[in-house]
Amino acid sequence: MNAVKEKVSPEKTYTDLLSALSAVGEIIEKEIAEITIGKRRRKIISVFAKNSLGMLMKDSIVRKLIGKRTLSQTENEHLRKIGERLRLAFEELGPTFIKLGQVLVTRQDLLPEPITLELEKLLDKVPPVEFSKIQYIIERELPDGLNTFEWIDEEPLGSASLAQVYKAKLKDGPIVALKVVRPTVEKLFQTDITVIKKMAAMLQKRLPSELQAAVDLNGLIQDYYSSAMDELDMMEEARKMKEMKKYEKKSEYVAVPEVYDATKNVLIMEYIDGWLIKDFPVDFFTFEERVKIMIDLVHHYVQTMLDGHYHADAHGSNIMINKHTKKAVIIDWGMTGRMDSIMAQILMRVIMHIQLNQAEDAAEVFMELMTPTIYTDVVKVKDQLRTLVLNYVYSHQGNNRYNYGRLVLEATAIGIKNYCKVPNGLALWAKGFSATEGAARWICPEISYGHVVEAYEIPILKSMLSKRFNFRSNASLLAESAEMVATFPRRVNKIMEILSDNRFRVNMQIQPDPVTRNTLNQIANRLALALVTFAIIVASGFIIASIPDGTFLWMSKETIANIGLIVSSILVIFLVWRLFRTRKHRSLF
Structure with a gap:
């Protein structure tokens, strides 16, 4: 413990340090106790009022914010100012709203571009909390407390709205990256989400009947809350990282950090000595090595998605190039999610049809993701999807205008515009796909992203067929077929008895939709x-x-x-x- 003691305060003994941390703990508990629904509601209302955002509850504003796509220059500027005020308000209100803003950025199918462009500027890097508070959490969470480490660098490697990362050295062990959740952030999330849900319910009622049928704001907030709580659980992040380690066997140039230990608020993982993917020296790799890294990254993401996982935040700031192994290491596994493998297969089928210039088939497959409501003109939706898909046929998948993440967002926007129900998680998946495309362009802009995905079509087909015709699926099909055959004579006999006794009746109850x-x-x-x-x-x-x-x-x-x-x-x-x-x-x- 000497190194920790000297690093923190040379003149204090370990006992003195624990005594000081006890006082810090009392301060933290007091700060947590002061976070109440009433105080946060007043804070949120006052910040919104200060930024002139009270008009968001007006019907006319809500209808411009959601659903409307064709905007005049004046409306564009007006919405940009609304987006700017939203961004400033979210930054002032802290972690819950910063993360909410980052989720809203992905919903370009709902919000006009001027607003999402402003929300993209949200600052997730915030000033770090006092190191003594971080020490208190480490001492409370780990079995050996601060004695786990020989030293901890007080200057954080990164400071975000949810957690801070430090460089440290385990006792008789390697140098590690130490990720610690901010002390009051979980209570803040749980309190703020109560207020946000009520605001979402009010906005939902302000929507026109057509959009109420297609858009579920309460579901969006619930998905956001579940994702955020996973990000605050370091044990959950450690579990995801361990689960992703199995994919290293299939890729030579993509890796996941080793996990040494994890608790609810502390994660100890491998320290990566290298550069962020946007900052590595150009001459560090040969062209062939850059191509291999790009291919492995793309194939890693596609394969994990087919297996039901997606990384919604795999951008350049979350991928590092290891100086020693030359591997691309995905270092942050907080904003991830799970998706139905059938949905993943649908998206892959769309890409395959695009590669073959089968726009009609691609539009048909897209419709499997969208549930029409009573207000939907299905023929119109298919025609718009067909027109959209044609823009991506033979296009170079390596720019901001044409990439598959953007394709999914534009298709989702068409569905919402025509009052179709679209899965909420689709937007986060699209954000993740766009992020991987951006990372791939940084590594090897000479190669089309679409060609790399296309080259992986055989493994994609194998994955799709193996899930459709595996043992469990066949066993289920066989059991259901056997039951149908075995019970068929009895059911037919029952129907004949009812008809012969003239007891055939049809009970019908019509229940209109909400x-x-x-x-x-x-x-x-x-x-x-x-x-x-x-x-x-x-x-x-x-x-x-x-x-x-x-x-x-x-x-x-x-x-x-x-x-x-x-x-x-x-x-x-x-x-x-x-x-x-x-x-x-x-x-x-």
Whole structure:
């Protein structure tokens, strides 16, 4: 412990250090206790008000933010300013909102480009917390506490909104990278998400009926929350890294750091001595080596995706080039997720059809990802998807305009625009695919990304067929077929008995979808309002007719007539306004 002691404070003994850390722990507990829903709600409201974002709850603004794609120059500038104010507000509100902004960047199918371009500027690098707080977490989490290390460099290698990474040396062991979750961030996430869910519910109600059928903001927030909580669990990140180690056998130039130990808030992993993928010296690799690294990275990502995993943040800042092994090492496994292997196969089939200039087939396959609602014109959606896909046929997959991540986002936007339900996780997958394409371009811009994916088609087909026709699938198919054959005579006999006894009946219960029920409720409410208005007018007339020379409830007939006229006029104006607003909303889409 001498090295740690000397590194932190030479004049203090280890006992003195523990005593000081005990005081630090009390400060942390006090900070956590002060994070309450009421205080955070007031903070969020005040920051939004300071940045003039209260108008986001207005119907007209919501409709410009979500769904509308064709914008004038004035609208573009207006939305850019909204995006800028959102970015500043998110940065001030801290980790929860910074991560939320990064997720919203991936939803280019929902938000206009001026807003997503501003949110891309969100600063995830923040000033580090005091080293004493990091020491407290290490001492509390690890069995041997700070005695686990010979020394820890107080200057962090990286400081993000969720965690900080330090260089350290294990006792009688190698130099490691030490990742520690910030002390109050989990409580902050759990508190903020309660407020965010209520805001999302309010926005959901502001959407027009068509978009309410297609967009589930509450589901988006829930997916974001689940992903964020996984990022805050270092044991979960360690598990993912260990799971990804098995893919190293299939790739010569891609690696995953070794994991030495992990707790809920501390991760000890292999320290990579090298450069970020964007910073390595050009002459460090030959052209052939750069090609091999690019191919291995692309194939690694495609294969893991086919197996149900995806890395949503595999950009250049999360991949390092090891100086000693010349391997590309993926160092951060926080923002990852799982996807249905069938969905992954659908996306690979789309790419294969594009390579063969089969736009019609690609559009048909894309439709397997989208669930049409009652407002969807399926023929129109397919035609738009076909037109989109044609732009990618024979294109060089190595620029920002044409890459497969962008293709998926544009296809998703077409689905949302035509009121189709689209899986929320699709946008994160597209972000990951775009990130790997960007990393591949940094390494070897001379080679088309599409050609590298195309060269992996045989393994892709093998993976798809092995999952479709493996032992479990065949066993399930055989069991279901056997059950159908064995029970077929009994079922037919039962049907014949019912028919011979003239007992055949069909019970049908029609249940409208929520959007239809909402529309019917609106119609019923407006009819009720019209009847109430009519009743007030008629009742006022009867009362006036029944008191030709007297008063009613101490009011003259002129007063009663005026009150009835004013009330009915207000109700009529309100009814006309509601009808006009409904027509205006529908005209926006």
